Amino acid sequence: MPTECWFAELGIVDYQSALDLQANLVALRLESKIPDTLLLLEHPHTYTIGRRFDPSHLLVNHEEMKGLGVGFASTDRGGDITYHGPGQLVGYPIMHIGGITKIKGYLSNLEEVLIKTIGDFGIEADRMPGYPGVWFGFEKLAAVGLRVSRGVTKHGFALNVSTDLSYFCGIVPCGLHDMGVTSIANITGRSVPLPIVQKVVVKNFALVFGLRMVPVKKESILKLGYADAG
DSSP: EEEEEEEEEEEEHHHHHHHHHHHHHHHHHHTTTSEEEEEEEEEOSEEEOOOOOOOGGGGGHHHHHHHHOOEEEEEEEEEEEEEOOOTTEEEEOOOBBBBBHHHHHHHHHHHHHHHHHHHHHTOOOOTTTTEEEEEEEEEEEEEEEEEEEEEEEEEEEEEEESOOGGGGGGOOGGGGGOOOOOHHHHHSSSSOOHHHHHHHHHHHHHHHEEEEEEEHHHHHHHHHHHTTTT
């Protein structure tokens, strides 16, 4: 029988709260108190920077961000700067993958989950050698990034479903000057409800990673994750 993996659909969660939740779930996973877990959620408008952030890639100042209603957060994932916001499906797998040699395969599997998911909506997306994520031509449909703590992952992916792409104009996304961004809605010309995309992601996550996905209520995950902080 496939290994069990929890998944929870959390709705909109502010970025710092999601970081705190991930940190506590990572601690629980390290102690084998929970199985592998996939968090699915949206963030309010937020620019986030990784460990390789170039300040010149933030094209607006903090006053302009305030006017746009965009938050700003520093994080411990890899990469440069990106945007999160409503209409973007964010997935945070808390998974025990083992040593550093497993990271490349894990990231490839995450990309495969997204490629299959996007394909289920009639879009032929693919990888681009040397550029992590999933691409439609020279436009990024989904970003991936992670940090691994003693073999357990956090962070994950961000898939543009019906994202307001204008917010990417305030940054150089992922530090790539010559690449664009797009979304499922932008390509297909139709709105796809996020809950439908979540279900497809869960299906493909199970398929690619060989897991048995078990739904867990939002309240249970939040209580479990934040209780450990106290």
